[in-house]
Amino acid sequence: MDSSELKRAGLKATLPRLKILEFLENSDVRHMSAEDVYKALLESGEDVGLATVYRVLTQFEAAGLVVRHHFEGGQSVFELEQGKHHDHILCVKCGKVDEFMDETIEERQKKIAKEKGYAMTDHSLYIYGVCGECQKEE
Amino acid sequence: MDSSELKRAGLKATLPRLKILEFLENSDVRHMSAEDVYKALLESGEDVGLATVYRVLTQFEAAGLVVRHHFEGGQSVFELEQGKHHDHILCVKCGKVDEFMDETIEERQKKIAKEKGYAMTDHSLYIYGVCGECQKEE
DNA sequence: AATAAGAATGCGAACTCTTCTCATTTACGT
DNA sequence: ACGTAAATGAGAAGAGTTCGCATTCTTATT
Structure with a gap:
C-alpha cells in the first residue's frame, strides 16, 4: 500500500x-x-x-492532493491534483467534462485583478455547451 | 406600479x-x-x-429579467439583467462583488469551445481575491 | 509485541438551501 | 362583478453536506 503520499501530506495512513x-x-x-x-x-x-468520504475529501483538498469544483448542479466535484492548473468545459447534455488551459486567459485575469485592485487568490472558469457527440443526436 | 415589465415577460402582474x-x-x-x-x-x-421568492426569481431568470450566479458558498445569487454581459471578481474577505468584461477572454472562450467541438451555450468566470480595502486591514 | 493516548471512523441526527404539496387567495378576461 | 385558472403562503420534504459522539483504529512508546 502506498501510505507515503498520505504521510507526506501530514495525514495518518488510515484505511478509509x-x-x-x-x-x-x-x-x-x-x-x-x-x-x-x-x-x-x-x-x-x-x-x-x-x-468519512466528505471529511477525507475535504482534508485532501486542504492538503493539496485534490481540487474541489463547483460545477452547476449543486454538489461539489473532486479531481485529483495533477500539478498543472487547468479549466473546464462541460457538456450540458451528457455531463462530459473536458479540460483546457489558455495562457492568454490566465494573463488577462491577472491583469483584470490588478486593475481592480484585487490580490487574486483563485479563479474558476467553466464553459458550458453541447459536446460533439450530443450535437449529432438531433 | 410598473406592471408592464412583467406583462412583457409573459408573467401575471401579481403583488409578490x-x-x-x-x-x-x-x-x-x-x-x-x-x-x-x-x-x-x-x-x-x-x-x-x-x-414564492424562490419561485419568482426562477421565473424571472427564465424570462431573462434576472441572471443567476453560483458564487462559492452554496447559495444562488441573483442579479438584475443589465443587457450587457459581464463576469465577476469577488473579495473573499468582505464579499464585495465587482464586475468586468474582457473581450479577449470572451473571444478565447469561443475559440476553445470550437476547438473542443462544443456548441457553447454559456460560461461562468469568477475571479477570487482580496480587495483593496481588505488588503489594508493588517 | 503489547499498550496507552489521541485521532479517525461510522452512524444517525442536524443543518442549509431549495423545491414541492396543497388548501386558500388573487388576477384578469368576460 | 364573476368564474376560472394561476399564484401564493406555510410547512413538509428533498438534496447535499456537516456535526456529535461512542467506538475503533494508528502510531509512538515500552
Missing part, C-alpha cells in the same frame, strides 16, 4: 483514506462527487461512511 | 412579483440571494413567503 486515494488514482473518470466515491467504495466491498 | 422586481430595481446592492430578498421584503412589511 488509503482506499479513497487509491480509488481516485485508479479511476478513469477524473471528476467525481463525494457520493460517487462513496458508492464506488461500497460496491468494491469497502465499509466506509459517507461522512 | 411586483414587489420583488421593484426591490431588485431599487436596491443599491446588485447581487442578492433569495434569502436576502425575502428578508428585505419582510422588513419592508411585505408579507411574502420564501418559497
Whole structure:
C-alpha cells in the first residue's frame, strides 16, 4: 500500500483514506462527487461512511492532493491534483467534462485583478455547451 | 406600479412579483440571494413567503429579467439583467462583488469551445481575491 | 509485541438551501 | 362583478453536506 503520499501530506495512513486515494488514482473518470466515491467504495466491498468520504475529501483538498469544483448542479466535484492548473468545459447534455488551459486567459485575469485592485487568490472558469457527440443526436 | 415589465415577460402582474422586481430595481446592492430578498421584503412589511421568492426569481431568470450566479458558498445569487454581459471578481474577505468584461477572454472562450467541438451555450468566470480595502486591514 | 493516548471512523441526527404539496387567495378576461 | 385558472403562503420534504459522539483504529512508546 502506498501510505507515503498520505504521510507526506501530514495525514495518518488510515484505511478509509488509503482506499479513497487509491480509488481516485485508479479511476478513469477524473471528476467525481463525494457520493460517487462513496458508492464506488461500497460496491468494491469497502465499509466506509459517507461522512468519512466528505471529511477525507475535504482534508485532501486542504492538503493539496485534490481540487474541489463547483460545477452547476449543486454538489461539489473532486479531481485529483495533477500539478498543472487547468479549466473546464462541460457538456450540458451528457455531463462530459473536458479540460483546457489558455495562457492568454490566465494573463488577462491577472491583469483584470490588478486593475481592480484585487490580490487574486483563485479563479474558476467553466464553459458550458453541447459536446460533439450530443450535437449529432438531433 | 410598473406592471408592464412583467406583462412583457409573459408573467401575471401579481403583488409578490411586483414587489420583488421593484426591490431588485431599487436596491443599491446588485447581487442578492433569495434569502436576502425575502428578508428585505419582510422588513419592508411585505408579507411574502420564501418559497414564492424562490419561485419568482426562477421565473424571472427564465424570462431573462434576472441572471443567476453560483458564487462559492452554496447559495444562488441573483442579479438584475443589465443587457450587457459581464463576469465577476469577488473579495473573499468582505464579499464585495465587482464586475468586468474582457473581450479577449470572451473571444478565447469561443475559440476553445470550437476547438473542443462544443456548441457553447454559456460560461461562468469568477475571479477570487482580496480587495483593496481588505488588503489594508493588517 | 503489547499498550496507552489521541485521532479517525461510522452512524444517525442536524443543518442549509431549495423545491414541492396543497388548501386558500388573487388576477384578469368576460 | 364573476368564474376560472394561476399564484401564493406555510410547512413538509428533498438534496447535499456537516456535526456529535461512542467506538475503533494508528502510531509512538515500552
